[in-house]
Amino acid sequence: MSSPIISLASLTTSPAPRRKGGCAATGCGSSTRPADIDPAVWEMIKDHPCYSEEAHHYFARMHVAVAPACNIQCNYCNRKYDCSNESRPGVVSERLTPEEAFRKVVAVAAAVPELSVLGIAGPGDALANWKNTRATFEAVRKAIPDIKFCLSTNGLALPDHVDEIADMAIDHVTITINAVDPEVGAKIYPWIFYDHKRRTGLEAATILLERQMRGLEMLTARGILVKINSVMIPGINDDHLAEVNRAVRARGAFLHNVMPLISDPAHGTHFGLTGQRGPTPAELTALQDRLDGGIKLMRHCRQCRADAIGLLGEDRGQEFTMEKLPETVTYDPAPRQAYRDFVAAERGDRGAARDDALRSVEAVADDVRLLVAVATKGGARVNEHFGHAREFQVFEAGPKGIALIGHRKVDAYCMGGFGEDATLGPTIAALDGIDTVLCAKVGDCPREALVAAGITVTDAYAYDYIETAVGKLYAERFGLTAVFA
Amino acid sequence: MAMSINADDCTACGACESECPSKAIRFKGAAYVIDPKKCTECQGTADAPQCDEVCPSGAIAKAA
Ligand code: SF4
Ligand code: SF4
Numbered sequence: 001m002s003s004p005i006i007s008l009a010s011l012t013t014s015p016a017p018r019r020k021g022g023c024a025a026t027g028c029g030s031s032t033r034p035a036d037i038d039p040a041v042w043e044m045i046k047d048h049p050c051y052s053e054e055a056h057h058y059f060a061r062m063h064v065a066v067a068p069a070c071n072i073q074c075n076y077c078n079r080k081y082d083c084s085n086e087s088r089p090g091v092v093s094e095r096l097t098p099e100e101a102f103r104k105v106v107a108v109a110a111a112v113p114e115l116s117v118l119g120i121a122g123p124g125d126a127l128a129n130w131k132n133t134r135a136t137f138e139a140v141r142k143a144i145p146d147i148k149f150c151l152s153t154n155g156l157a158l159p160d161h162v163d164e165i166a167d168m169a170i171d172h173v174t175i176t177i178n179a180v181d182p183e184v185g186a187k188i189y190p191w192i193f194y195d196h197k198r199r200t201g202l203e204a205a206t207i208l209l210e211r212q213m214r215g216l217e218m219l220t221a222r223g224i225l226v227k228i229n230s231v232m233i234p235g236i237n238d239d240h241l242a243e244v245n246r247a248v249r250a251r252g253a254f255l256h257n258v259m260p261l262i263s264d265p266a267h268g269t270h271f272g273l274t275g276q277r278g279p280t281p282a283e284l285t286a287l288q289d290r291l292d293g294g295i296k297l298m299r300h301c302r303q304c305r306a307d308a309i310g311l312l313g314e315d316r317g318q319e320f321t322m323e324k325l326p327e328t329v330t331y332d333p334a335p336r337q338a339y340r341d342f343v344a345a346e347r348g349d350r351g352a353a354r355d356d357a358l359r360s361v362e363a364v365a366d367d368v369r370l371l372v373a374v375a376t377k378g379g380a381r382v383n384e385h386f387g388h389a390r391e392f393q394v395f396e397a398g399p400k401g402i403a404l405i406g407h408r409k410v411d412a413y414c415m416g417g418f419g420e421d422a423t424l425g426p427t428i429a430a431l432d433g434i435d436t437v438l439c440a441k442v443g444d445c446p447r448e449a450l451v452a453a454g455i456t457v458t459d460a461y462a463y464d465y466i467e468t469a470v471g472k473l474y475a476e477r478f479g480l481t482a483v484f485a
Numbered sequence: 486m487a488m489s490i491n492a493d494d495c496t497a498c499g500a501c502e503s504e505c506p507s508k509a510i511r512f513k514g515a516a517y518v519i520d521p522k523k524c525t526e527c528q529g530t531a532d533a534p535q536c537d538e539v540c541p542s543g544a545i546a547k548a549a
Contacts (some may be wrong), residue, residue, distance in 0.1 A: 069500035079541045198538040
């Protein structure tokens with residue numbers, strides 16, 4: 001049986017009391033640290049939206065596309081493809097030089113105080129473009145010393161750069177590992193370019209997989225947090241991913257993120273053109289459940305674009321295209337600091353609210369579960385209008401706790417100002433299996449349409465913390481008195 | 486004796502530029518181009534033209 005990501009036990013343990021005016025104890029800022037996470041690791045991830053489910057409510061990441069070249073070919077990638085409506089890893093519209101990327105980061109830091117992480121993730125491979133990647137990080141580090149760096153790589157060049165990665169205080173690395181068996185890998189990677197030669201077939205897969213494992217071991221030996229991304233490809237590596245999970249866990253990977261293959265003939269990828277399908281949401285969830293006993297799985301991943309900006313689930317990249325940026329930029333640390341102070345207070349508050357919420361679900365003895373979809377624009381609160389939501393975060397409440405288990409993307413149906421019923425159909429389809437939708441506001445029309453489809457929608461918990469709202473709902477539904485003041 | 490880049494196929498990823506042992510490849514205007522005077526087809530340094538080996542788009546061929 002799978003266990004929730006936020007286990008009940010880890011959350012009901014009271015946090016260490018905060019010491020006034022001092023940061024010497026581990027209590028500082030970590031009042032919501034789940035007890036099963038090492039304090040040193042929590043310090044590294046607590047402000048990182050991709051690594052911490054908790055942080056993803058508060059902090060924003062930005063990616064800069066300074067790495068267009070790649071040293072391998074994957075069957076799910078077409079390097080010619082570029083579409084601004086797409087949201088897939090490896091697909092990007094604006095390529096930057098390191099100097100342009102620097103200007104962009106400073107401009108974004110001034111306008112988006114939630115910014116905590118700068119990532120380099122492509123559209124090619126961060127390490128196949130090491131000169132650009134390094135120059136970008138070095139320039140930004142000088143201007144904004146407290147920003148966190150992360151990078152994504154296919155791992156082929158990784159062993160050559162681990163020392164520099166450690167020296168530059170890049171403390172998060174993502175490696176995409178789709179197989180640990182070269183026979184499986186050969187079906188995913190048609191070729192690699194390694195040691196001055198294009199290599200194909202088993203030889204290519206063998207070299208790549210060996211370099212990935214070695215790079216992973218070298219990183220974890222240096223205390224760098226490593227997340228593994230795997231693309232789930234039905235019929236090719238879906239059964240094999242349990243073995244990948246075991247192999248990367250044994251080598252100290254911190255998170256394993258299984259993403260669905262996105263496959264469409266229009267993308268012109270090998271898989272798209274040969275009719276290889278992606279997994280259904282149910283297949284993906286079933287696999288994630290199966291792997292849950294292993295290392296922590298990341299269910300809040302949004303497969304961001306390589307130039308995404310903002311909280312996970314939002315992309316403000318279009319506000320910061322190069323032509324909109326000033327020629328010269330200077331960094332002002334004040335807005336980010338003010339935001340951090342606000343988050344520190346909110347987090348303590350939310351931690352207490354969550355403990356209450358969990359006590360109320362714990363009181364239900366039977367194994368009854370409730371799937372709740374939440375419209376939120378961040379801050380871990382129910383604070384988005386139903387019609388403006390571009391995605392819903394899905395929480396499962398049960399006696400074991402309240403856990404974020406995924407998200408459902410929808411088209412915001414009332415962007416035009418009118419309730420165009422025509423687009424409610426896809427929204428209802430996306431909410432399949434959901435019991436209740438929580439939002440800040442909802443019109444009568446969509447409410448009735450949802451009820452007709454068997455889904456309750458309510459704004460009764462508007463602006464509550466999400467866990468509080470889900471906890472109350474659960475308690476009300478199952479006839480308990482909630483334990484809230 | 487030189488290689489050349491077909492601009493229609495090139496995605497301007499720059500992978501070839503960093504692999505070229507003769508520094509024959511430059512980004513010019515909107516695309517990468519090979520300087521035929523500098524290109525050696527990698528003879529003496531590698532078994533096969535490095536730009537062609539690394540190019541993901543099949544954009545590189547012997548100059549006509
Ligand atoms: S063939 Fe060799 S020398 Fe000529 S452009 Fe390509 S990489 Fe450079
Ligand atoms: S490697 Fe190929 S696609 Fe990339 S810049 Fe060179 S010619 Fe263009």
